[in-house]
Amino acid sequence: MDFTSPPQSLKDNGYTMAPTDPFDSPKDEMESLVEELKKWKKRVEEAEKAKADLLLCKSSAMEECAKAEDALIKLKNLQEKQHKEAIMSRDTHEKELYVLNQENTELKRQIEKLEEDLAECSLMLSRYSQINKEVAEMKMKFTHMEDMKDNYQDMNTHCVFGVTTKIPFRLDENQVLLTFEDKEVAQRLIEIGKHTVNLDNKTADTRVMPFTLEMGIKFKLYVTISGKKINVSEVPELSIPEDWMRDKLELNFYKSEQGGGEVENVTYDKRSRTAVITFLRPGATNSFVRCTEYPFVVNGTWYSLPISPDTSVKLENFQLYCGISKKTILLEGIKEMEDDEESVQDMIEIHFQKPSNNGGEIEKIKYASKGVTWVCFEEDT
Structure with missing residues (x-):
C-alpha cells in the first residue's frame, strides 16, 4: 500500500492531506x-x-x-x-x-x-401664785444628782434643777449701774448720797441711790428618770386585739439585743399608739439610754418604734423673792459728754475703783449715754 499518496476520492473533492509522522504525535x-x-x-x-x-x-x-x-x-x-x-x-x-x-x-x-x-x-x-402678770424669762440651772435616803438603790436617776426668773431693770439716759465686789463699798456710797465724779478734767455732781427691782420667782424642779420603765410611741395600727398587741410588745422587749429583761407589765393605749414597758429588774432601762429607735417585728413586717425614758417632774420650794442687790448702786447726774459711751464708762469705772474716792473693786458697770437700756438681774447663787 502506498502511504504517500492520498486517496483519489479526497483529491477529487479538493482536500489536501499534510504528510504526517506517526512518531511525532506522542511526543x-x-x-x-x-x-x-x-x-x-x-x-x-x-x-x-x-x-x-x-x-x-x-x-x-x-x-x-x-x-x-x-x-x-x-x-x-x-x-x-x-x-x-x-x-x-x-x-x-x-x-x-x-x-x-x-x-x-x-x-x-x-x-x-x-x-x-x-x-x-x-x-x-x-x-x-396669784400674781396676774407676764412671767419674765427663766433661767434653769442643773444643781446636783440626788441620792435616795437610807442608801436604797432604786436605780432611778434623780436630777434637781434650780429655776429663777431674770428680773429686768430699766436704765434711763445718763444713768449708771455699778456693781462692786464688796457690798460694804456700795452701802457706804449709798449712805453718803452725793458724790462728785471727775471725768476728763470735768466734774459731775451725782446722786447715789439704792434701787428696787420687781419681784422674782424661783423654785426647784425635781426630775426622776425611771430605771424600770420606758415609753414607746408610734405603735403600728394592726387589726389584732389589744391583748395580742401587748403580748407582742412584751415578747419583743424580753431579752432584746439592747438588753432589757423580763417584763413585769405592759400598758398599751391603742388610741394614742403608745405603750409603757415596765421591766422586773431595776436598772434594765440603762441599756436603752443611747437607743432612740427599737425594731419591732409583727407577722414578718419590721417597724421602728421610738423609745424614751419614763420621767416624772415635780415642782417644789416655790418662792417669791425681792430682787435687790446690796452690791449695786444707781448713779444719776452724769451730763452728756462729747466722748463716746465706752470712754465715759471707763472713766467712771476708774474713778470708783480708787479707795480715795470711797470706791473699791468693780464687778460690773453699765452706762446708758443715749436712749433706754434694759439690764437683767439674776439671783446670786
Missing part, C-alpha cells in the same frame, strides 16, 4: 502534558501559599479575638465593680440621711418634751 502530547502538569503544580503551590497565608491570618484573627474577649471581660468586670460601688455609695448616703433624719426627729421630740414641761411649769406657777 507533542507528552510535552503538552508536562506543560499542563507544570501549570497545575504552580497552581497547587500558589494554593498552598494562599492556604498558609489564610492559616496565618486565621491565627492572627483568633489572637485578636482572644484579646478582644479578655478586654470585654475586663470591661464587664469594671462595669460591675463600678455599679456595685455606686450602689454601696448610694446605700451609704441613704443610711447617713436616715440617721440624720432620725437625729432630727429625736431633737424635735426633745424640744416638744421640753416645751411641754415648760408649759406644765407655767401652769403650776399660775396655780401656786
